[in-house]
Amino acid sequence: MSSPEHKKLIWNLIKDIKVGMLVTKTTETDESLRARPMSLVQDAYDGTLFFYTSKSDAKAFEIANDTDTCLTFSNPKDNVYVSLSGKGNITKDKELIDKYWNPFVAAWFENGKEDPDLAMLEIKIHKGEHWDSKNNKLVQLFEIAKSNLKPSETPDLGENEKFGTK
Template identity: 25%
Template sequence: MSDEYSKTASAQPSLTEKLTTLRAFFKAQKSVILTTHAPDGSLHARVMAVAEITPDWKFRFIYDKESYKEVEVDNDKHVNIAVDGTPSNTGWASIAGKAARLDDKEVVEKLWNPTTKAWFGDKGDGVHDGTPSDPRIAVFQVTVDEIRHFHQEKTTVGLLVDVVSSAISGSTASPGSLRTITKEEISSAWAKNELKEP
């Protein structure tokens, strides 16, 4: 990164601290934006709730196999998960990864909850009823390639003061740290049993 802001914000604490802070950040979020690629190259984004972040940092979503996401991931497994910590000013995160479908009914059963049914409806045929046995229900799993997390370290007032004083002094504002976590770091920590259970 060669821009001044990225250089100023690129402090890298330990991997344990980065992942602990990031997991706390995600626990405070109700939803994320999942972006996929259509066969014509278009990018499609939609709001989704994360059903689970596994201890080894796989993101899981319950989804409908009849949705267009299925076509898009068959076309290109590269996806992005993004979340903005506004309005609490806690930062943002962007996760680049690869998606795959899990048809494991045990995983579906574990992640399903009664509100899941609202997104599938009941077709009245005794099969497509929005329960865990519904053949439409599967788990969309994203394996991380790289995470970029901006950890906001200043309050809203502190941020304003930092931006104004930086504009006046000619320095670069630094309201927090921009942290990068790679799949290699996660794999290494997992192999060493260094990742904590969520």
């Protein structure tokens, strides 16, 4: 859905944030949205993100019911914000489990890689948006004040880009 250069840009924006908020539609009758933190486990991004999960966790049932997901990453200190939408899938792929296994993950699964409840959440990203402002707060305030004096001009608060389809 995006070029290798763009995938690298997205990875550079999210890799140090490490934890994103995963949004799924609940399986409750009202089909409300629910978000929860998820930790990145990979060391590169090619259009798919991976996370460890329990097969018995609510998110696994929610994704089985509706594969649409949204992941958000935010670093307010550096004014970086990323929203990624994609299709989720729960897999027991042994190669994936072995590839990304680490001591942090091991702490959550008592029986290690052989835990019968262990699974991977794979999210294939198909669209998103990111905001990245290198400007400090003073420059941002100046831009906002300037646009209030000249309503025909919008403030330049940094880079914003939408990508993908669907």
